[in-house]
Amino acid sequence: MRNMNKLPPSELKKYLAHLKVKPSELIFFIAKPVIKRRALLITNIILLFALAFLNFLVPQFTKTIIDVAIPERSTSYLVHEVLLMLGVTALIGLLSFANAYLMQRLSLEAIADIRLATYNKLLKQDYGYFQDTKTGDLMVRLTSDIQNIQLLVSNNTFSLVSQAFTFVGVLGFLYIRDWKMALLISLTFPILYLNIQFSRGHIREANAKMRRNLSKISNQLQSTFTQIELIKNYTTEAHESVKFDKLVKEGNHYQLDVTKWQNILSPVTTFVNTVGTAIVLLFGGYLIINHELSIGELVAYISYLALLQAPITLISQVINNFQNALVSYDHIEDVMRVTEKVVDPVNPQPFPNPLQNGISLNNVNFHYTGSESPILSHITFNIPAGKTTALVGRSGAGKTTLIKLLTRMYDTSAGEINYDTTEIRQMTLKDLRQHISVVSQDVTIIDGTIAENIRYGSFGATKDKILQAAELADILNFIKSLPQGLETQVGERGVKLSGGQKQRLSIARAFLKDAPVVVLDEATAALDNESEKLIQHAFDNLMQGRTSIVIAHRLSTIHAAHQIIVMDAGKVVEKGNHATLLQQGGLYKMLYDLQFE
Numbered sequence: 094m095r096n097m098n099k100l101p102p103s104e105l106k107k108y109l110a111h112l113k114v115k116p117s118e119l120i121f122f123i124a125k126p127v128i129k130r131r132a133l134l135i136t137n138i139i140l141l142f143a144l145a146f147l148n149f150l151v152p153q154f155t156k157t158i159i160d161v162a163i164p165e166r167s168t169s170y171l172v173h174e175v176l177l178m179l180g181v182t183a184l185i186g187l188l189s190f191a192n193a194y195l196m197q198r199l200s201l202e203a204i205a206d207i208r209l210a211t212y213n214k215l216l217k218q219d220y221g222y223f224q225d226t227k228t229g230d231l232m233v234r235l236t237s238d239i240q241n242i243q244l245l246v247s248n249n250t251f252s253l254v255s256q257a258f259t260f261v262g263v264l265g266f267l268y269i270r271d272w273k274m275a276l277l278i279s280l281t282f283p284i285l286y287l288n289i290q291f292s293r294g295h296i297r298e299a300n301a302k303m304r305r306n307l308s309k310i311s312n313q314l315q316s317t318f319t320q321i322e323l324i325k326n327y328t329t330e331a332h333e334s335v336k337f338d339k340l341v342k343e344g345n346h347y348q349l350d351v352t353k354w355q356n357i358l359s360p361v362t363t364f365v366n367t368v369g370t371a372i373v374l375l376f377g378g379y380l381i382i383n384h385e386l387s388i389g390e391l392v393a394y395i396s397y398l399a400l401l402q403a404p405i406t407l408i409s410q411v412i413n414n415f416q417n418a419l420v421s422y423d424h425i426e427d428v429m430r431v432t433e434k435v436v437d438p439v440n441p442q443p444f445p446n447p448l449q450n451g452i453s454l455n456n457v458n459f460h461y462t463g464s465e466s467p468i469l470s471h472i473t474f475n476i477p478a479g480k481t482t483a484l485v486g487r488s489g490a491g492k493t494t495l496i497k498l499l500t501r502m503y504d505t506s507a508g509e510i511n512y513d514t515t516e517i518r519q520m521t522l523k524d525l526r527q528h529i530s531v532v533s534q535d536v537t538i539i540d541g542t543i544a545e546n547i548r549y550g551s552f553g554a555t556k557d558k559i560l561q562a563a564e565l566a567d568i569l570n571f572i573k574s575l576p577q578g579l580e581t582q583v584g585e586r587g588v589k590l591s592g593g594q595k596q597r598l599s600i601a602r603a604f605l606k607d608a609p610v611v612v613l614d615e616a617t618a619a620l621d622n623e624s625e626k627l628i629q630h631a632f633d634n635l636m637q638g639r640t641s642i643v644i645a646h647r648l649s650t651i652h653a654a655h656q657i658i659v660m661d662a663g664k665v666v667e668k669g670n671h672a673t674l675l676q677q678g679g680l681y682k683m684l685y686d687l688q689f690e
């Protein structure tokens with residue numbers, strides 16, 4: 094996946110000014126999973142230092158060849174030194190390979206820890222968190238943001254450490270040999286650094302704009318193809334063409350900007366590097382003429398110069414990677430620092446199974462975070478064990494919200510919900526939710542086979558159990574009619590399931606779960622009579638002997654409910670059974686009459 098999350102430097106600066114995290118926190122964050130892999134880390138550090146030392150050694154062979162072997166006219170010494178040089182270079186190649194491979198392993202393993210921790214933290218978040226956060230933002234955190242951090246745990250960063258070591262060593266060596274020459278060379282370093290920073294800044298800016306332009310172009314293409322009927326009916330081809338042309342030209346402008354800065358960077362860098370070489374040649378040449386330096390030493394100095402220039406290029410890259418990682422870390426910390434509100438108790442009580450009395454709601458109030466107006470107020474009623482309670486009311490009355498409280502997707506703002514005598518917050522979320530099956534209107538079908546869909550959550554279930562659950566949910570005949578039966582792929586590419594079939598599949602899933610409490614949210618979408626009967630039959634089977642709460646949209650289906658709770662604008666306005674409520678002539682009767690007019 095292309096990393097879309099690298100900000101252009103102009104925005105990066107603004108972002109960095111408002112970060113909630115400190116650079117030291119990022120270092121600690123990355124260091125933790127890296128240090129945990131002690132063996133890999135130590136091996137990599139040893140390899141890096143060995144490489145730094147070997148790189149320092151190579152110019153010494155050239156020096157010896159020019160200064161000793163050639164003047165002494167010793168062929169054996171010459172061959173000996175050349176072979177040694179080749180051997181060391183081959184060793185450098187081998188160690189570089191091992192270092193790159195092991196470094197990548199360390200990086201991938203450490204980042205896997207961070208990715209998993211972020212994913213687990215997200216999974217633990219309250220249901221409400223996902224309602225309030227954009228899915229796209231969460232996706233970016235787990236992909237591009239993590240990728241930015243991974244760039245920091247890379248060979249570049251680590252080799253910067255070893256190159257810095259070489260840098261200090263070589264520069265120190267040069268200062269001791271000839272401080273004037275070393276000083277003059279050092280003067281070229283800030284120029285080199287500023288040139289790289291300046292040009293790279295422009296390249297990054299233009300690159301980021303180019304990425305945005307590319308995504309605009311792809312959006313324009315997508316909307317053109319999906320809205321082709323609209324375009325043709327309103328003859329807006331010319332209008333769309335002008336928009337497209339503008340985008341392409343904008344892209345060209347950024348592309349040319351990248352080319353311009355890349356082509357400024359490279360000759361300027363070469364020139365500044367050559368100025369360094371010229372200084373060495375001038376000074377070195379002067380020293381040779383005065384017999385203060387050997388030719389071999391001069392050649393070695395020129396090789397050392399390259400070792401001094403390499404970390405300067407690298408440092409600019411690492412600084413940029415660090416800044417990007419800092420922004421991404423801030424994003425990840427946004428997730429990490431959210432504390433869940435719906436949490437397990439310190440001393441949990443077990444779910445009272447089997448329920449003796451049922452579920453009671455005492456003076457329950459609720460409002461969503463951010464909205465002050467109550468969605469539910471003063472809700473008090475009992476849901477008797479082993480019987481069916483129906484919730485009815487106009488759209489928006491708060492029925493679904495009430496059900497979300499029963500499974501503790503949200504905590505009540507005030508009041509209590511008790512399962513027998515155990516208050517809902519005294520049980521662990523896992524224990525509570527394992528004892529409740531929810532069949533909601535928006536059935537979730539996972540991308541997989543029919544068997545996988547039924548088995549979801551009861552992973553150990555045998556094939557016989559799955560078939561039994563399918564039969565009880567009135568979906569077995571349909572499954573048998575499919576050529577691949579239980580192994581048929583549903584989801585994106587597979588069989589298209591009808592709304593009714595999806596509902597019955599989720600009822601089968603609930604049968605397999607076999608929880609003592611069931612919550613059914615009847616589908617509001619109109620189903621044909623046959624499908625409705627099948628679902629009703631499956632529902633009746635599921636409710637048999639269980640404590641059931643059903644949100645009924647079609648009032649014909651709840652004649653037999655033990656109790657009907659009528660809600661309006663977040664309050665319970667009527668309670669009773671079908672006959673008594675009709676007699677009362679209130680809201681229930683009105684809704685009922687409306688449906689059968």
Ligand SMILES: Nc1ncnc2c1ncn2[C@@H]1O[C@H](COP(=O)(O)OP(=O)(O)OP(=O)(O)O)[C@@H](O)[C@H]1O
Nearest residue numbers: 224461464468486487488489490491492493494495
């Ligand atoms: N996540 C949310 N944040 C803020 N308000 C919400 C949220 N979900 C629902 N609401 C509001 O809460 C009220 C009750 O909604 P709820 O879904 O509980 O009603 P309902 O009785 O189940 O309706 P329907 O029969 O149409 O499904 C509505 O006014 C709705 O706009």
